[in-house]
Amino acid sequence: MTTVVGTAKHKVTIRQVRIQANRERYAYLFMRMSGVALLILAVGHMLIQHVLNSSGNLTLLFVADQWNSWGWKAYDMLLLVFAVVHGLNGLRNVLEDYIHNPATTLWINRFLIVFAILTIIWAGIGIASFDSEAARAAQEALNQSLGQ
Amino acid sequence: MSSLLLTVRESMRYRGRSGHYSWVAHRISGLAILFFLVMHVWDTANAHFYPPLYAWSLELFKFPLFALGEIGLMAAVLYHAFNGIRITLLDFKPEWWKHQAKSATISWGLFFLIFTPIGLYMVIELISRCNELAAEGATCWTIPSLASYLR
Numbered sequence: 270m271t272t273v274v275g276t277a278k279h280k281v282t283i284r285q286v287r288i289q290a291n292r293e294r295y296a297y298l299f300m301r302m303s304g305v306a307l308l309i310l311a312v313g314h315m316l317i318q319h320v321l322n323s324s325g326n327l328t329l330l331f332v333a334d335q336w337n338s339w340g341w342k343a344y345d346m347l348l349l350v351f352a353v354v355h356g357l358n359g360l361r362n363v364l365e366d367y368i369h370n371p372a373t374t375l376w377i378n379r380f381l382i383v384f385a386i387l388t389i390i391w392a393g394i395g396i397a398s399f400d401s402e403a404a405r406a407a408q409e410a411l412n413q414s415l416g417q
Numbered sequence: 418m419s420s421l422l423l424t425v426r427e428s429m430r431y432r433g434r435s436g437h438y439s440w441v442a443h444r445i446s447g448l449a450i451l452f453f454l455v456m457h458v459w460d461t462a463n464a465h466f467y468p469p470l471y472a473w474s475l476e477l478f479k480f481p482l483f484a485l486g487e488i489g490l491m492a493a494v495l496y497h498a499f500n501g502i503r504i505t506l507l508d509f510k511p512e513w514w515k516h517q518a519k520s521a522t523i524s525w526g527l528f529f530l531i532f533t534p535i536g537l538y539m540v541i542e543l544i545s546r547c548n549e550l551a552a553e554g555a556t557c558w559t560i561p562s563l564a565s566y567l568r
Contacts, residue, residue: 283511301508304501315494319487320535325479325546329472332464349458356451363444367424388458395462407468414568 296358303355310348329411333404342396349392357385436521443500446493453490473566481557484543488536495532499524 288294318324322331335341361381368374429441463471477483503524507513513520547557 301505304498304505308498308502311494312498315491316535319491320538323542323546324475324487325484325542327475327478329464329468329475332471336464352454353458356447356454359447360451363448367421388455392458392462395465399465404464404468408472411469411472411566415565 300355300358300362303351306347306351307355310344311352314344314348329404329408332399333401333408336396336399336404337401342399346393346396349396350389353385353388353392357381436517439500439503439521439524442496443504446497449493450490450497453486469566470563473561473563476561476566479546479557480560481543481547484539488539488543491535491539492528492532495535496524496528499527 318327336345358381361378364377365374368377460471460474463474478487500521503520507517507520543557550557
């Protein structure tokens with residue numbers, strides 16, 4: 270790790286320092302690394318789903334087609350894990366700037382961890398066990414009941 | 418409550434020279450994305466767990482106010498991505514800190530350059546969809562009835 274120790278005009282002095290390898294350090298590194306991954310995953314997802322395709326004509330059938338492939342399922346699974354952890358850790362960083370009571374912070378952190386795990390497990394099961402045929406059948410049944 | 422207001426007001430006050438607007442925009446866009454992400458993930462899981470409810474929410478999200486929110490989401494994701502890359506680069510390259518102010522401007526420039534055409538395209542898409550529906554005698558300003566989907 271490098272750090273800047275003096276910033277005289279137009280001159281930056283850099284010295285190597287040893288950083289403690291604690292949990293905050295890994296959380297910090299994770300935010301950078303997952304951020305780079307999300308530049309591809311999340312921006313790609315936005316461009317593919319909201320520009321190349323449009324949510325204006327998004328239906329269950331579109332999802333049934335897309336999640337028929339393990340490639341898309343894997344893409345969305347990666348996006349899920351990185352985005353949820355990056356986002357909730359970001360929220361934790363924001364809250365820690367404004368809430369200074371250690372007991373409150375501890376409970377907020379516990380809540381965010383449990384919430385992240387539940388979200389990933391629930392949505393992960395949803396993606397992994399999504400069945401395109403079942404979705405098409407559900408759309409068919411809806412078309413009947415909506416009278417289309 | 419007054420201390421919360423104080424915090425918000427003082428956080429927003431520009432202190433200059435350190436990319437303070439970038440910091441505020443990064444924070445707000447991040448929180449906005451997270452708010453949407455959580456809804457989106459739990460909603461999308463219904464594609465497996467409860468398809469009729471998911472189909473209803475897909476229709477609901479076509480309502481123009483949600484479509485505008487979608488454009489805002491695009492802006493938030495793009496800015497957060499570009500500014501995040503800037504932060505990451507500067508974190509690992511302290512010798513670039515002398516270009517800090519310039520780098521903040523570059524990430525704003527990149528954001529406007531890329532978001533402007535995409536945002537315009539999304540607005541045009543929304544308007545043309547509403548026009549098509551209007552031509553069919555329908556309207557894009559309808560909220561689908563949940564009861565009819567869950568029947």
